[in-house]
Amino acid sequence: MGDSDAVGPPLSRRRRATLAAGRGASLQPVNGRSAAARQSPVTVGAAGAGGASMVDSRGSEEALKSEKRSRRNDMGERLSGCHKTQESLLSSASGYNNYRGILNWCVVMLVLSNARLFLENLLRYGVLVDPIEVISLFLKDPHSWPAACLVIVSNVFILVALYTERQLSKSSFSEPVGFLVHCINMAVILTFPAAVILLVPSVTPVGGAFALGVYTILFLKLYSYKDVNMWCRELSSIKAKKLSRSMSCPTPQHFNRGDQLVCYPGNLTIRDMYYFVFAPTLCYELNFPRSPTIRIGFLLRRLSEMLFFTQMLVGLTQQWMIPVITSSMKPLEDMDLSRMTERLLRLAVPNHLLWLMFFYWFFHSSMNFSAELLCFGDREFYRDWWNSETVTYFWQNWNIPVHKWCLRHFYKPLLRRGFSKMISQSAVFFLSAFFHEYLVSVPLRMFRIWAFMGMMVQLPFAWFVGRFLRGNYGNAAVWMSIILGQPFAVLMYVHDYYVMQHSQEAN
Numbered sequence: 001m002g003d004s005d006a007v008g009p010p011l012s013r014r015r016r017a018t019l020a021a022g023r024g025a026s027l028q029p030v031n032g033r034s035a036a037a038r039q040s041p042v043t044v045g046a047a048g049a050g051g052a053s054m055v056d057s058r059g060s061e062e063a064l065k066s067e068k069r070s071r072r073n074d075m076g077e078r079l080s081g082c083h084k085t086q087e088s089l090l091s092s093a094s095g096y097n098n099y100r101g102i103l104n105w106c107v108v109m110l111v112l113s114n115a116r117l118f119l120e121n122l123l124r125y126g127v128l129v130d131p132i133e134v135i136s137l138f139l140k141d142p143h144s145w146p147a148a149c150l151v152i153v154s155n156v157f158i159l160v161a162l163y164t165e166r167q168l169s170k171s172s173f174s175e176p177v178g179f180l181v182h183c184i185n186m187a188v189i190l191t192f193p194a195a196v197i198l199l200v201p202s203v204t205p206v207g208g209a210f211a212l213g214v215y216t217i218l219f220l221k222l223y224s225y226k227d228v229n230m231w232c233r234e235l236s237s238i239k240a241k242k243l244s245r246s247m248s249c250p251t252p253q254h255f256n257r258g259d260q261l262v263c264y265p266g267n268l269t270i271r272d273m274y275y276f277v278f279a280p281t282l283c284y285e286l287n288f289p290r291s292p293t294i295r296i297g298f299l300l301r302r303l304s305e306m307l308f309f310t311q312m313l314v315g316l317t318q319q320w321m322i323p324v325i326t327s328s329m330k331p332l333e334d335m336d337l338s339r340m341t342e343r344l345l346r347l348a349v350p351n352h353l354l355w356l357m358f359f360y361w362f363f364h365s366s367m368n369f370s371a372e373l374l375c376f377g378d379r380e381f382y383r384d385w386w387n388s389e390t391v392t393y394f395w396q397n398w399n400i401p402v403h404k405w406c407l408r409h410f411y412k413p414l415l416r417r418g419f420s421k422m423i424s425q426s427a428v429f430f431l432s433a434f435f436h437e438y439l440v441s442v443p444l445r446m447f448r449i450w451a452f453m454g455m456m457v458q459l460p461f462a463w464f465v466g467r468f469l470r471g472n473y474g475n476a477a478v479w480m481s482i483i484l485g486q487p488f489a490v491l492m493y494v495h496d497y498y499v500m501q502h503s504q505e506a507n
């Protein structure tokens, strides 16, 4: 600053300006204009240091002019209008749709409210998680493993289906005989495990449900296996008649180079059969699309998710679901409607959370794990069901393996036979309702129709939502049915099971 004293009157202005610059030096430039205003006196100071007073005075005039100009601009800016015709952001007419922040807020609120519930639960019940108890859900007696034995025995049915197809391909069995053997095989697949579960007391409800689940999947797979091989024979006979190229091999566009395409009856091998049995699909194909390699990182991520979510599912069921269910028995017995509704709403949150976790565990982690291990290329196990605005969209997108099976082996064949869309859809939902009821009632050894009704009610509900609700309202209706429908069915089954056990004990 000392050098500025040697300069005449204009310098007093410069000194003020330099001082201002010195004071402002510690401040960050707020915007372009203030930075420029601070910049000019410093430039003047630099010229003065060289002793050129003419340059110095010209510089300070420039600074003055630019200051005046910026002040004028500032005034103009202040006087210019600050309003224009526009909608508020939250009005639908504004066209604004970025609600990311709101979504984050929902997540924060959800975490906070659940943290409160979690603490309340811990304070009231203490720690209820008991991994040893999980084993007892599968086994009553450590020396008797009926559910595991049932799963092992299921290999017999797989081999019978393969044997029948081989005989059919060699024309050792006629089509009606082959069809009959398949029908008997599949009828036994459904009735044999059910009979074992109902008659052998050492089968637990969870073990029984697991074994029945395996048998149901096997039933659907073998049905598909039978159909596809029959279609191949039909196509071969058409080919034989027309002497054209075989159509029993699929078009090869989705296969990697070097993959050997299998043609009927080359597919009728044990290896091919067991690949299909373990592949995460219910629909058989002679040549499945294959992924080129096994990605170890991907595989380990899915495996760790599987282990994590298994622990979470078990822990949350023990700590959260069971206490709420137990405390719901009294209001259910007393038929106290308001308390029953309160318990239903209380159960809805953990039940829904568990269902979402189950979805991720099963449809994402487990299916991708087995697909990766088997290099199974088609990973579309679910689609965006969470955006469902209609019930139909939900059923088309939440469980793709079952939906594909229903379309390919049940719905479209019915349509082709001339049944109307309504009847065909009702038939599919009836079949699905039967399997839902079968998977619940048999392991519980208690025949109620809550699961059956739950599926059948989807048809009128789909009609209602499609007819009266649109967009977000439709989406909310689908969510409501998932969130409230399931705990309702769970409470009904648990109540009936509880009453049945008590009456048996009393007897």
Ligand SMILES: CC(C)(COP(=O)(O)OP(=O)(O)OC[C@H]1O[C@@H](n2cnc3c(N)ncnc32)[C@H](O)[C@@H]1OP(=O)(O)O)[C@@H](O)C(=O)NCCC(=O)NCCS
Pocket (backbone or CB within 6 Å): 392, 395, 396, 399, 402, 403, 404, 406, 407, 411, 412, 415, 416, 421, 424, 425, 428, 429, 432
């Ligand atoms: C019943 C169900 C199969 C109907 O499916 P959808 O997709 O609504 O059926 P659509 O009427 O739209 O037709 C589907 C297909 O049939 C075809 N189709 C329609 N009419 C046809 C006809 N007369 N002949 C042949 N094909 C026909 C359509 O072209 C369409 O083919 P695409 O899939 O190749 O595009 C489905 O709702 C469903 O899977 N429900 C049960 C789900 C379930 O129980 N899941 C259990 C999960 S735990």
